[in-house]
Amino acid sequence: MIKKKAKIFIFTLVFLFGIVSIAEAYFLLGTKWGSSSVTYRRDASMNWVDTCTAAGNSWSSDVTMKENSASKYVIYKISDSAKQWSGETNISTAYGITTSATTKINSYVMSNYTWTQKQSVIAHEMGHSLGLADNNGYLLFEKPEYICLMIGYDYWRNKLGVYTPKTDDRAGVNYLY
Template sequence: MKTLIRPLGAAAVAFALLAGGTATAQAYNLSGGHLPTTSPSYKINGGSSASRTAWSAGVSDWNNAGAGVSPSTTSGSATVALSEANDSSVSWDGITYWNNGANGVMTNVSAQLNAAYTAGYSASKREGVAAHEVGHTLGLAHSNSCVLMNPTTPDRTNCGVYRPQQDDINGVRAIYGASSRAAAQPGTVMHLSQAESFKDLKSLHRSADAVVVASVGGQSSTVKDGIPFTDHNLKVRAWLKGGSSTGSATVHQTGGPVDGALMQDDRDPLLQEGQTGIYFLRQYAPGKFFIIGGADGRFEITAGNSVSALASSNVKDVSGSLSDLVSRTQGLTRAEGSR
């Protein structure tokens, strides 16, 4: 996409019509925090030349967007730290995290591009992930429409969105144009950009290495480069795809405690001990998996043997019946094995 500002896409128009009005709908969402300045500086700390170029472009996109802020890169001390990860054990291609301090001022703001995914992206697609993460550093949360702050890279790419759209710009203007702001709750904030998005059970199943019916057991947490990770022990009741001679598997998830505070993505919260569900998994090491598509790849088993997707899931063709989901998944596994 060549222009910096363009009309809202079809999804945003539909959103406006569903809202019952002809005026432009406010689709942007705010994280509740803001940087201490409208001229924030960004320091790019190492990484591949492709990631460094993407970060520079993402910062420049916001500087040129007319959003009331003037971000720039620097080699000295900075408001925001940008870097690169290379982690094939997670489902995200970008991550942003920070602390909300006094009066909602964001501190210790950091963002990473995950080269395990982004190294295979086109330059424009990689720039889109970087600009998306810079949007988070300015205080924007995710929005479900054809805008830069859509939470999944495939959906942004399908919309042809790689730079701030008018709704994204309006959101930043709302943050930094405010003469007074409601105080944000102190604590840690984390947002993930999902590298994959699934709209139906068939595509979800096709991309999974394993599908299990399992309950969540004990967990252990670690922190790497300021990012917490939690390993959950799944007590597997049935393998609907893949398989193992053991009745357990380890699921790796981004999120966990940091300095006594819980950091997790609001769209894909941590699994809870005792929770039972059906999980669509990708293996990254023997016996170790992560849930594909974040919220898309997990379905909680509730009372009465029904299943429910997370509110943020993109998968829309799963009914509330546990037996139906198990039967359909097994059917897809048989069909896949017969090819």
């Protein structure tokens, strides 16, 4: 009886670990915009025009992301020493479709960031607005194919030199749109 239970247990482990693999490394939030043409607008506080434009353009081969003063996706800048994050995106949805989004960029945390590192943060947050979740697969598995813009930590994106969407990020957006 014990032998039979041991065999079943071992078979179950082999079966589970044998079939569990990450078919797609990207992670989704469960929402997306109703169109692959997505617009954003900068609040008056967000004066990093070129940085926002470059971040939006970095997604342009997968979706069209352009600035539009009537957009329901607003990006604004705060300077809050009490917050430890560089960016935060909040999304409103209805039936799996994004109806509006806001991105807060914390310039206090980013005060020593290079222009490219700031672009990375904004592009990362735009990725959330498009429906991508943080993806820390590289930190778990250390496989080069898991290096992506949606790594949830600025430190790692900067260390790995990730400032624009990578293959995995594009695969996630292409799946959604």
